[in-house]
Amino acid sequence: MLELAVLGLLHESPLHGYELRSRLKATLGTFRAFSYGSLYPTLRRMRDAGWIVEDEGDAEVVADAPVLTGRRGKVVYKLTADGKERLTELLAEAGPSAWEDETFGVHFAFFGQTDPEVRVRILEGRRTRLEERREGVRSSLARTRSRLDRYTLQLQEHGLESVEREVRWLTELIETERRSSQAPAEELSRTTPPTERGAP
Amino acid sequence: MLELAVLGLLHESPLHGYELRSRLKATLGTFRAFSYGSLYPTLRRMRDAGWIVEDEGDAEVVADAPVLTGRRGKVVYKLTADGKERLTELLAEAGPSAWEDETFGVHFAFFGQTDPEVRVRILEGRRTRLEERREGVRSSLARTRSRLDRYTLQLQEHGLESVEREVRWLTELIETERRSSQAPAEELSRTTPPTERGAP
DNA sequence: GCGCCGATGTATCGCGGCGATACATCGGAG
DNA sequence: CTCCGATGTATCGCCGCGATACATCGGCGC
Numbered sequence A, B: 001m002l003e004l005a006v007l008g009l010l011h012e013s014p015l016h017g018y019e020l021r022s023r024l025k026a027t028l029g030t031f032r033a034f035s036y037g038s039l040y041p042t043l044r045r046m047r048d049a050g051w052i053v054e055d056e057g058d059a060e061v062v063a064d065a066p067v068l069t070g071r072r073g074k075v076v077y078k079l080t081a082d083g084k085e086r087l088t089e090l091l092a093e094a095g096p097s098a099w100e101d102e103t104f105g106v107h108f109a110f111f112g113q114t115d116p117e118v119r120v121r122i123l124e125g126r127r128t129r130l131e132e133r134r135e136g137v138r139s140s141l142a143r144t145r146s147r148l149d150r151y152t153l154q155l156q157e158h159g160l161e162s163v164e165r166e167v168r169w170l171t172e173l174i175e176t177e178r179r180s181s182q183a184p185a186e187e188l189s190r191t192t193p194p195t196e197r198g199a200p
Numbered sequence C: 001g002c003g004c005c006g007a008t009g010t011a012t013c014g015c016g017g018c019g020a021t022a023c024a025t026c027g028g029a030g
Numbered sequence D: 001c002t003c004c005g006a007t008g009t010a011t012c013g014c015c016g017c018g019a020t021a022c023a024t025c026g027g028c029g030c
Helices: A002-012 A017-031 A036-049 A081-092 A101-109 A116-147 A150-182 B002-012 B017-031 B036-049 B081-092 B101-109 B116-147 B150-182
Strands: A052-056 A075-079 B052-056 B075-079
Touching (some): A002 A017, A002 A081, A002 A101, A017 A036, A017 A101, A036 A052, A150 B017, A150 B150, B002 B017, B002 B036, B002 B052, B002 B101, B017 B036, B017 B075, B036 B052
Antiparallel strands (some): A052 A075
16 A cells, blocks of 8 residues: 555655655655554664665765755665565556555556556456445435434435446546547647547 | 543443444544544543443433334443533534544534534634645745646646635535524524424 | 753654465355 | 244454644744
8 A cells, every 4th residue: 555655656766754654745645644654664664575675875866856955864765676676566467456446546647657557457346345335325215314313415416426426527637548549649648638539 | 532432422322332333433423433443442531531331231212213223232332421411512513523524524413412613613714724734735835836747737726626616615514603603593404404303 | 041842853662454375164156 | 844044242463544743844923
């Protein structure tokens, strides 16, 4: 989980803990935090496993984009060859471990480094997962609606709508992926393709 | 957290572990699971604290609504006087502990047993919390949008929309609460038919 | 010239919760 | 008559969170 996130980020550039954490927040956004309380232990585990190495001393070229501190980093983490391999391995996974609640967001965040076919399979797996949940909630709601307290009902319905929204989102993403893989790499990198929804 | 949920459920009627878990799922819906791995330890803690007692043997009158097994429950948990007090205490809390991510859903689920004023304060606190987060995401997005990978961006925007949706939902709820507290207890309980408990 | 503050930076601890797992019993379908 | 899925109780290891503790640096006001 965090492991994948760290590998993915370090693959872009070496970072030290603090920046790693900032990137985590910026990348995963609303979806997950990842406090130091899990970051540092994970880093240690990964170091022991040999996926990353700690580089002390100069961190002169740490940051590329904004002003940022730049110099004076203490411990800079970077990927090893084994780490890259491990990352590839994790990014290739297209099973439940990639589309469960906690994991999906992280996998999605690194779709840019993921094989297109795997992307689609993960998106579909996720959607199926959510459709199952949706049906569960729906039938539970149908069975118990009358017995439910006003607020409980409200909560249920809000949850149901959230899931429905998520499913719609995924469907759109899947369609986009499909279109991209059909068309050769032309106008793909547009953030939102202006192309019409396509005649069915 | 789980503690509040358990107290809230047991306040309605005594239950055993398995049913407690089902209700938890039905009540909290999509929002949270609460596996046995946390339920049983919590029950033990609560028993040790004196909020609940274990009742073994007959569970004849456990369930009221559906057919259900009814008889043969093994360990039935019920609230003590202290437990009721503790519940009241928890339901009266209107601070951050009531509107953070993990807690809000549970508090909301038991709004039916919560003081109207507290309800509004929690809803507002929650909304403020989410508005802060929304602004955070927005500015982060504004700063980094151009540098962001296609998928990361997608994730950010989806997250942002989720938060916005949540805020809208809360605003609606708050308005409803306000209207209800102005009007005397007349047509408040639209969702649940007024006092139909025994006349089908 | 100095002190304070917020951002940067590294790190640990306790604990709440999850998923997996292990059993055991019961009613009903085949 | 047997097997299966629902009911039922319970534990274990791991993950991640929030709080907390420090330490340094640059810039701000005074």
